[in-house]
Amino acid sequence: MIPFDQLLVQAINGIVTGMILALVASGLTLIFGIMDVVNFAHGELFMLGAYVGTTIFVTTGSFWVALLGACLTLAALGAALQITTLRPLLGRDPLTTILATFGISLVLQNYALWQYGPVPRKITEPITGHFQLFHIEYPWYRLLIALLSALIIGGLWLFMKYGTYGIWIRATTQDRLMASAMGIPVPWVHTGVFAIGAAMAAASGVLFGPLVGVNHAMGFDFTLRAFVVVVVGGMGNLGGSILASIFLSLLEAFASLWVSPAQAVIVSFVVLILTLLFRPTGLFVPTPK
């Protein structure tokens, strides 16, 4: 029998990882929902966000300025990428956009390698304290990550629910043609959503940076997991992605009580396969009528 304190520690770990994964995945699912674009460059936006964060952090010394600056920079970069590469491909075969985003991801990854070199950069967390959680010292910063991620996702939810642009985004997601006939500038809504997704990826990159060190390949692992989450949560379903992030991260955290964390990842893929077999529309969406 696993002792209770270990279970609780793993539950907290799972929620913390789940929240940051939710931040990555919600950008991804938002983009997929509105443009039917599977954005393979999402992990690279995450990684570049972290790098931009380190650069701003080194210059200003403030973690918060770095976080905000990285979000704004990546939003602008995301918008530029969307306008130059994805907008002309809208409505084409999905394979075309997949290849385009895959190409973007290679370019960004190698740009980062060229610009920043292979040695991981460090970004220092804004709070360094620990608190006693049973037998281990648990860093406050991990809880702060979970809290900030929750705040950002909550902000996004309010924006989507009540904001004019949120309504534009939801209307465009449901019926692109009708939205444009209502005077909604659909091409710019797409650009905006891509920018929001990029900014959220950047935020997660900066938040996650202090835990792993920033390197040019850090995006890969996260995108892979975010894709699993997006499929399990139901493609394009924001709430589903958030639930799936937390659900899968908790499963992995508990699984790592028995096996190594690297092996625990298998659990997510098992869930992914089961979802695709038995509920291909997603685990957290109501059964289609």
Place this chain on the structure above:
Amino acid sequence: MLDLQDVHTYYGKSHVLHGVSLEVSAGEVVGLLGRNGVGKSTTLKTVMGLVRPAAGHVRFEGRDLTGLAPHHVARRGIAWVPEDRRIFRLLTVMENLRTGLDRQGMTEPRKQELLEKVYASFPVLRERRHQAGGTLSGGEQQMLAIARAMTLTPKIILLDEPTEGLMPRMVAQIREIIDVLRRDGVAILLVEQNVPLTLEVCARVYIMEKGQVRYRGSARELQANETIIHQYLGVSA
């Protein structure tokens, strides 16, 4: 005000509109009749910029709309009420209306005023304002589609088969709203299968067949011409 000249439209390789010409003056209610599949809906979609004509011109208030994106067409003052209504099903009634209300140049009092006007025409939408569009009945969805178009304060509404599949009581209500719009000076291009209703509300009528306008005349003339009605529409008015 709206002027189509020799418009040809294709869907892929199939030639749907073979040179459609028609015009609607400011404040005029004009009917577009014809059997299924003759290109009536495509004509409206071409005006909206949802499909691009291969040849010909669409002009609105003297300016060329051809090739303009649908949201620019909408902002010029043209609203579209599609045949299948295309309500944003997951958005509430209020949010559906906000897709038209929340646009540049709209002040909060102006929005309220417009919303009140729409609710006055369709009281049931006020009751259902927090309900998802997809949960409304067919008739209510049709009202929402028209109400949504009204939030754009358009100069012309392209109304595609608004009475299709509706109960007589709802048809009467749609008829009433067409009158209200006419009194407000909104022009309407009405695509219908319901010939008696069209002849009642429209001043002028076009009849399409095989992607072309085959008959044009006043509603009164057409009413008196059983042969034409029978030939092109296969019904008796």
